Amino acid sequence: MEESKKGIKGIIFGRTIVVILAILLQLFALFAAFLWLRDDVFYVYGGFTVIGFAVLLHIVNKRGNPDFKLVWMIPVLIVPVFGALFYIYMELQPGTKLMYRRLRLLSASTREYVVQDRDVQEELEGISPEMGHLASYLYQYDNCPVYKNTDVTYFPLGEDKYEAMLRELKRAEKFIFMEYFIVEEGIMWNSILEILKEKVREGVEVRFLYDGMCSLALMPYHYPDHLKAMGIQCKMFAPIKAFFSSHYNNRDHRKILVIDGKTAFTGGVNLADEYINQKVRFGHWKDTAVMLRGDAAKSFTFMFLEMWNVDTLREENYKAYIVPAHKGPANDGFVIPYGVVPFGSERVGKRVYLDILNTAKTYVHIMTPYLILDQEMIMALTYAAKRGIEVKIIMPHIPDKKTAFALAKTYYNELIEAGVEIYEYTPGFVHAKVFTSDNEKAVVGTINMDYRSLYLHFECAAFLYRHKEICQVEQDFQDTLKKCRQIALEDYKKLGVFVRLEGKILRLFAPLM
Structure with missing residues (x-):
């Protein structure tokens, strides 16, 4: 090689x-x-x-x-x-319209396999009517039920998720589904690939889907053929070709691993060495992920299958990937896995974030690599702070994209003046996408606070409500906060004239960034 x-x-x-x-x-x-x-x-x-x-x-x-x-x-x-x-x-451009139509058909096909358990829904509504309404919305518009009987493990770093991935992959018996935005040869991917090849030899079905942007600089264009020769089913989502299309604007930014329909991973961690700090890029790389074991893994199974079949008319044997209900702890809380599709009128990822901000009682804590906001999100953040909610946002101190960072700083003053506290992670780059609120809500997934994640990309996340693992998510936020410096209003004035001018000009084109 x-x-x-x-x-x-x-x-x-x-x-x-x-x-x-x-x-x-x-x-x-x-x-x-x-x-x-x-x-x-x-x-x-x-x-x-x-x-x-x-x-x-x-x-x-x-x-x-x-x-x-x-x-x-x-x-x-x-x-x-x-x-x-x-x-x-x-x-x-017909590409996006055809894809949206195809996704709607696939969603209709999978709906019979991800049916909402009415007892779980009614229990949630009895505890919290507002959460019951959010769960109903996500099931109606995103085909994502609320589950119980799901164990959750939170990983505060990419290397923690990596160790768990290797362990769980080795336990696979029936199938492995992987869907990632970035894959690059190195310590992480090569070690995973060795396990996948071994699992294929054992008769395990392995499917691997990755975004076509990788074909520009990270992997050979015909890399799927290389994997197919090993017995691994592989596809590139929307591979870049030599013609201009709006279709290329909608990338598959999801990170999903499903094993036997019983265990699922999601979060910010891609399949490249910087995500596990085996390659230094932008200082220390802070990322997060969750592992779901139990009933909620089912939604990620079908989320993957819908994306896998979006470019084909073949009939999928969905019944082959149904697993028996999981019997978890009696009081393990609620989990809602959900996806984000950049078509239609609903913006599910944004709606969930807005719902958390608008219903918070004491605090909302956020980690995000990018802060490129529309007016509705600005109003939600500032209004939450103005009504006495503690709103804290952790951003990178060493950015991966200087233009996006310059643009993010143009929002600092307005947010800080309203009472929002902004911190920068001094050891390096934050790639985590995390919300926690009131010790009872948490979201861990792939959804950044920018236009691309909220409007243009395919995304996914896991929403936890009154789950015991939420305290681990919040504790990680507090531990990360100790490694941050708080941004003051005077800090923006200290920026160079050209940096401030760059940010203001970029603000005109923020929806494209």
Whole structure:
């Protein structure tokens, strides 16, 4: 394998350059057509100006987040013809519409296998009507029931999850499903791959799905064929090809591992060495995850199968992956696994975060790598603080994306002035996506506090309510807080003029970041 690394990297980066050049060529052709029509054909240009005005009216009256409308209105107003043509081109892309239609069909097919236990729902409603309403919403719009009979283990670091993954993978008897945003050769992936190959030889069914962005810089484009030769079923989600499409904007950002339908993992940890601190990138890498053992693992099984089948019309044998009900401790609390789909009118990941902020009684504690907020989220954070809720946010001190970090800092003053406390993790980078509230609610998953996670990506998480493991999540927040420095209003003023200007300019394009 070592001998082929140079060749592999050449293929990777050679393909990356070709794809980028092809996409730029398409954008250049569109822009050139605009220039030709403007300069040489006056009446056609006039016609397109009318089209631009019609597009503007459509954007203003279209349902959706006003921040996204603003991003489109800017090019339509400044460069009417090109902006209108580009908007129409993006709106007419069939990829996202076909995928949404396919996902709805798949969700309808799996609904009979993830039926809500009415006794569990009624018990939750009796304890907390507001949580009962949230659970009903998630089941209605996300096909995700609320479960009991589920043991939960929280991992405060990626290396903790890694050790548990290796242990649980070795115990697999029937099937292993893996869905990850990033995979890269190294200590972590190579050790997991060795176990997967051994499990295939034992007759265990192994399916591996990873996001197609990896084909640009991390893995060879035909890596799925390499795994298939080992007996591992493998797919890339939305592989990047040499044509421009809005479809590429919707990435599979989920991190899911399901073993035998009994055990499931999720959280921020991808399959690369920086996530377990075996490779230093941006200082110490702080990440989190959870392992669910019991009934709630079922939802992750079917969440995976829906994504696996989104690009095919084959009939899945869902019954083959049903496992008997788990008998857990009597008072183990409630667990709701849920997914986020970037289509339709519902934004489930955002709704859950807003619900926690709006119903908090004493505190909301948050860890997130990115802070790129729409007005609704800003209002929820500031209103919670203004009504006396302790709102604390832990951010990285060493960012992985300097532009995103500069943009995040533009929100600091408004949040701090309202009473929100912001901290930066001084040892390095926080990649965790965690909410805890009132010692009775916690969310651990893949959902960042930015537009991409809340609007554009496929995501997932586990919501815990009155579960004993919530105290471990909150304790980790407090332990992490000891390694942070609090940000004051004066800190923003100390930033360089160009950094502040960069952040303010980027704020115009925040929905795209």
